[in-house]
Amino acid sequence: xxxxxxxxxxxxxxxxxxxxxxxxxxxxLVAGDYLLTVLILILYFAYIGQAWNIMMGFAGQLSLxxxxxxxxxxxTAAALYVNFGIGPWLGLMVAVPVAALAGAxxxxxxxxxxxxxxxxxxxxxxxxxFARVGFDHLAWTSGSSGLFLPVRQYAHNDLWLLRGHPAMxxxxxxxxxxxxxxxxxxxxxxxxxxxxxxxxxDEEAARSAGIDTFHYKMVAVVISAGMTSFAGVFYAFFxxxxxxxxxxxxxxxxxxxxxxxxxxxxxxxxxxxxAFLLTGLAEMxxxxxxxxxxxxxxxxxxxxxxxxxxxxxxxxxGVWPWLSKRIGxxxxxx
Amino acid sequence: xxxxxxxxxxxGGVLTGLVYGLMALGLSVIFGVVxxxxxxxxxxxxxxxxxxxxxxxxxHLDPLLMLVPIAAxxxxxxxxxxxxxxxxxITRPEYSQFLLLVAMAIIIVNGLLIVFGPDAHNVxxxxxxxxxxIGPLIVDATKAxxxxxxxxxxAALFGFFQYTRxxxxxxxxxxxxxxxxxxxxxxxxxxxxxxxxxxxxxGAAGCMLLLIFDVTPAVGPGYTLLAFIIVITGxxxxxxxxxxxxxxxGLTEAMAGLLFTPSAKSMFAFAILVLxxxxxxxxxxxxxxx
Numbered sequence: 001x002x003x004x005x006x007x008x009x010x011x012x013x014x015x016x017x018x019x020x021x022x023x024x025x026x027x028x029l030v031a032g033d034y035l036l037t038v039l040i041l042i043l044y045f046a047y048i049g050q051a052w053n054i055m056m057g058f059a060g061q062l063s064l065x066x067x068x069x070x071x072x073x074x075x076t077a078a079a080l081y082v083n084f085g086i087g088p089w090l091g092l093m094v095a096v097p098v099a100a101l102a103g104a105x106x107x108x109x110x111x112x113x114x115x116x117x118x119x120x121x122x123x124x125x126x127x128x129x130f131a132r133v134g135f136d137h138l139a140w141t142s143g144s145s146g147l148f149l150p151v152r153q154y155a156h157n158d159l160w161l162l163r164g165h166p167a168m169x170x171x172x173x174x175x176x177x178x179x180x181x182x183x184x185x186x187x188x189x190x191x192x193x194x195x196x197x198x199x200x201x202d203e204e205a206a207r208s209a210g211i212d213t214f215h216y217k218m219v220a221v222v223i224s225a226g227m228t229s230f231a232g233v234f235y236a237f238f239x240x241x242x243x244x245x246x247x248x249x250x251x252x253x254x255x256x257x258x259x260x261x262x263x264x265x266x267x268x269x270x271x272x273x274x275a276f277l278l279t280g281l282a283e284m285x286x287x288x289x290x291x292x293x294x295x296x297x298x299x300x301x302x303x304x305x306x307x308x309x310x311x312x313x314x315x316x317x318g319v320w321p322w323l324s325k326r327i328g329x330x331x332x333x334x
Numbered sequence: 335x336x337x338x339x340x341x342x343x344x345x346g347g348v349l350t351g352l353v354y355g356l357m358a359l360g361l362s363v364i365f366g367v368v369x370x371x372x373x374x375x376x377x378x379x380x381x382x383x384x385x386x387x388x389x390x391x392x393x394h395l396d397p398l399l400m401l402v403p404i405a406a407x408x409x410x411x412x413x414x415x416x417x418x419x420x421x422x423x424i425t426r427p428e429y430s431q432f433l434l435l436v437a438m439a440i441i442i443v444n445g446l447l448i449v450f451g452p453d454a455h456n457v458x459x460x461x462x463x464x465x466x467x468i469g470p471l472i473v474d475a476t477k478a479x480x481x482x483x484x485x486x487x488x489a490a491l492f493g494f495f496q497y498t499r500x501x502x503x504x505x506x507x508x509x510x511x512x513x514x515x516x517x518x519x520x521x522x523x524x525x526x527x528x529x530x531x532x533x534x535x536x537g538a539a540g541c542m543l544l545l546i547f548d549v550t551p552a553v554g555p556g557y558t559l560l561a562f563i564i565v566i567t568g569x570x571x572x573x574x575x576x577x578x579x580x581x582x583x584g585l586t587e588a589m590a591g592l593l594f595t596p597s598a599k600s601m602f603a604f605a606i607l608v609l610x611x612x613x614x615x616x617x618x619x620x621x622x623x624x
Contacts, residue, residue: 056429127608250555299448308433309437
């Protein structure tokens with residue numbers, strides 16, 4: 001199994017991956033609280049980027065509404081915790097099916113009626129916006145006034161209830177990102193993965209080759225949605241507050257997709273590289289502006305927009321395919 | 335509630351809907367000809383709205399009188415955008431074009447946020463609180479003027495496409511790209527003109543909408559989505575469909591605001607989108623499947 005996963009990777013790539021992993025594991029020992037928070041944010045986006053990439057990068061379905069699955073995951077787990085005292089890991093058992101069901105609903109609506117491409121993207125935004133307005137009026141999760149998780153000073157880390165020091169959250173999201181990378185590699189090497197690539201390249205041809213495209217596109221959206229909902233649970237317990245206006249907003253969905261696009265759509269390492277580049281640069285920008293005493297609320301987003309513009313114009317395949325060629329690593333699946 | 339309240343709200347919704355329809359018409363024209371989905375459509379409208387707000391605050395110029403110059407500014411913006419950037423993306427994959435415009439949208443929203451701040455702006459015209467009484471009907475003057483202006487601009491656009499040589503040439507590009515190239519049409523120039531026209535439409539719609547609603551930098555994405563919902567509901571590539579879709583959405587939002595709560599009105603627009611996709615994917619006036 002493991003031999004199968006690393007088979008075909010150049011030795012240099014394996015060494016590089018190993019070094020990166022070790023660096024990430026020891027990082028909390030040397031990093032201060034601020035840097036740790038930035039690293040958590042980077043890994044959070046790397047994880048969701050990986051999940052989004054399953055739909056867009058593997059199966060070729062552009063989703064611009066992944067904030068929906070983050071929000072559903074976050075709200076399900078948080079509401080269960082606040083209202084019934086059910087912990088996040090049990091909450092996850094509910095959150096994943098809820099998000100997967102929402103994904104299946106969108107997929108069913110779209111794929112059944114051949115709503116594809118940009119129209120599919122619009123539908124995903126519309127459902128996410130529907131959820132945003134809906135949660136604004138949902139009394140059970142206190143509507144637009146926000147849902148808050150009780151914050152207390154915890155003497156020790158409680159992994160079962162996800163309450164504790166940022167370092168614990170860091171290791172949780174690091175483990176999730178590593179698992180997501182391994183899982184995506186395994187998916188790409190599986191039968192389903194090859195079917196997805198066939199659909200992405202030419203759906204008509206895939207159908208005439210006997211692939212049940214409806215079925216496999218549904219599989220993609222359900223896996224992607226379920227995976228994304230874990231990020232939502234993590235978000236809820238890390239930040240301890242949820243507002244529909246924030247979690248479901250279109251801008252959140254766009255933030256999610258920027259990493260994999262900048263890094264390289266359809267590549268396994270693209271979402272990770274993209275998250276490091278974008279979040280790293282954005283944090284540097286924020287702290288530079290703060291150091292200069294400039295308070296510009298939209299500056300970070302303008303920066304994101306310009307990054308997206310530059311990458312799309314200059315490196316349409318993303319940074320990773322270009323970089324990996326430069327440093328002599330070629331991904332077998334690209 | 336007495337019946338005439340419903341009637342009044344419905345008429346207001348239809349008039350607002352006509353302006354929505356004009357906004358969606360711009361999107362429909364761009365998509366129908368250039369085959370590029372303008373994801374920065376609502377954001378372009380907020381640019382027009384901020385120009386109108388600034389002109390009103392500085393010189394007390396009425397947005398309806400400034401409609402033509404502002405539409406001209408937006409036309410130039412659209413023309414240059416298509417000529418300089420989007421034409422290079424024509425042969426790129428759909429998602430690539432889409433993301434290009436998403437990037438434009440993000441830059442516009444936050445650029446406006448940096449320049450104008452997050453507060454809501456509006457214009458207080460002398461007729462802001464006037465109304466017309468027609469039998470039991472009371473119609474707000476602002477909505478009546480806005481709706482009428484939308485009809486005039488839409489009619490001018492129909493006339494342009496139907497009866498002028500340039501309009502015919504643009505329609506030729508939409509019908510048959512290769513054919514248009516073969517007969518010697520400058521397709522890239524015509525594309526840029528079309529994008530400019532779509533931008534001018536949404537600019538004009540922005541001036542009208544400013545009479546009815548406030549503007550903040552954050553409203554752009556919502557209008558983009560609304561324009562998409564209207565175009566898909568009305569039927570792709572159908573100009574009357576866009577207007578009809580706009581009226582339908584305007585009416586739905588108004589009734590939802592009356593019967594439920596105004597803050598939930600956009601949910602009903604999304605519900606209509608889902609129903610249309612379920613039962614009539616080609617839209618109300620569309621001819622073929624999306």
